[in-house]
Amino acid sequence: MSVAKTVVVTGSSGLIGSEAVAYFDARGWRVVGVDNNMRADFFGPKGDTTWNLKRLKATCRDFHPVAEDVRDRAAMARVIRDARPELVIHAAAQPSHDLAATRPLDDFDVNAVGTLNLLEATRQARDAAMCDPVFILLSTNKVYGDVPNELPRMETPTRWDYSRPEDWNGVREDMRIDRCMHSIFGASKIAADLMTQEYGRYFGLKTGVFRGGCLTGRNHAGVQLHGFLNYLFKVAVERGRYTIFGY
Numbered sequence: 504m505s506v507a508k509t510v511v512v513t514g515s516s517g518l519i520g521s522e523a524v525a526y527f528d529a530r531g532w533r534v535v536g537v538d539n540n541m542r543a544d545f546f547g548p549k550g551d552t553t554w555n556l557k558r559l560k561a562t563c564r565d566f567h568p569v570a571e572d573v574r575d576r577a578a579m580a581r582v583i584r585d586a587r588p589e590l591v592i593h594a595a596a597q598p599s600h601d602l603a604a605t606r607p608l609d610d611f612d613v614n615a616v617g618t619l620n621l622l623e624a625t626r627q628a629r630d631a632a633m634c635d636p637v638f639i640l641l642s643t644n645k646v647y648g649d650v651p652n653e654l655p656r657m658e659t660p661t662r663w664d665y666s667r668p669e670d671w672n673g674v675r676e677d678m679r680i681d682r683c684m685h686s687i688f689g690a691s692k693i694a695a696d697l698m699t700q701e702y703g704r705y706f707g708l709k710t711g712v713f714r715g716g717c718l719t720g721r722n723h724a725g726v727q728l729h730g731f732l733n734y735l736f737k738v739a740v741e742r743g744r745y746t747i748f749g750y
């Protein structure tokens with residue numbers, strides 16, 4: 504009988520984490536989820552992800568959630584040591600620009616230091632020959648700050664778009680990430696993004712960094728400050744008022 508592979512998913516009750524849990528559970532993996540429901544602390548009752556955790560517990564076959572905090576270094580070392588995973592998907596985060604401006608210390612502790620805690624836990628387990636997982640970080644296109652605004656744009660009847668066809672499928676990964684404004688959130692995510700790359704290059708961990716943007720789905724606890732597409736639909740259906748923030 505073959506032994507199931509194990510994946511550790513952080514942020515397992517959030518949008519991306521919960522989709523990863525369901526995906527790997529359906530493919531026969533053992534899934535260890537890490538989520539302390541900090542989204543409720545960040546965004547209030549509407550950000551609470553307990554309903555999503557309950558859904559996963561009811562529908563998954565081999566899902567093992569733990570309510571640990573990625574800021575807790577010893578706990579992260581324990582989770583990785585105990586799970587001995589083939590794969591780590593790190594999707595726990597403080598995900599909002601606006602909230603980061605009001606709680607910069609929490610933002611950095613969760614996004615940057617939390618990522619370092621997991622990378623180091625993974626390296627130590629790898630060096631002790633316990634496991635040698637692929638480590639995936641959910642980064643963000645906000646690492647490019649406002650540099651994409653330098654690309655040529657054109658006005659169409661319904662919206663603005665990039666003028667050059669080569670920009671239509673997204674900005675290039677070699678776009679510069681410094682000498683621009685990011686938001687406090689963007690800067691803490693760059694720290695995590697670069698540290699994950701560095702653990703790959705310097706320590707030889709098998710790391711991958713994905714810079715997503717505006718991802719959505721019905722399993723998002725969309726709130727005004729994060730998850731805008733989900734929230735936009737909620738406001739439209741409930742005929743509420745939608746506020747546009749920006750500069």
Ligand SMILES: NC(=O)c1ccc[n+]([C@@H]2O[C@H](COP(=O)([O-])OP(=O)(O)OC[C@H]3O[C@@H](n4cnc5c(N)ncnc54)[C@H](O)[C@@H]3O)[C@@H](O)[C@H]2O)c1
Nearest residue numbers: 514517518519539540541542572573595596641715717718
């Ligand atoms: N949704 C998007 O549009 C989008 C776009 C680009 C990048 N990302 C990135 O993907 C990742 C996941 O985003 P999401 O949309 O699923 O966010 P989300 O808020 O839905 O999920 C994050 C989860 O992490 C948990 N969490 C927060 N702090 C924690 C902590 N200290 N310890 C343990 N768990 C904690 C939250 O409770 C939440 O369930 C983030 O890194 C985000 O920056 C998301």
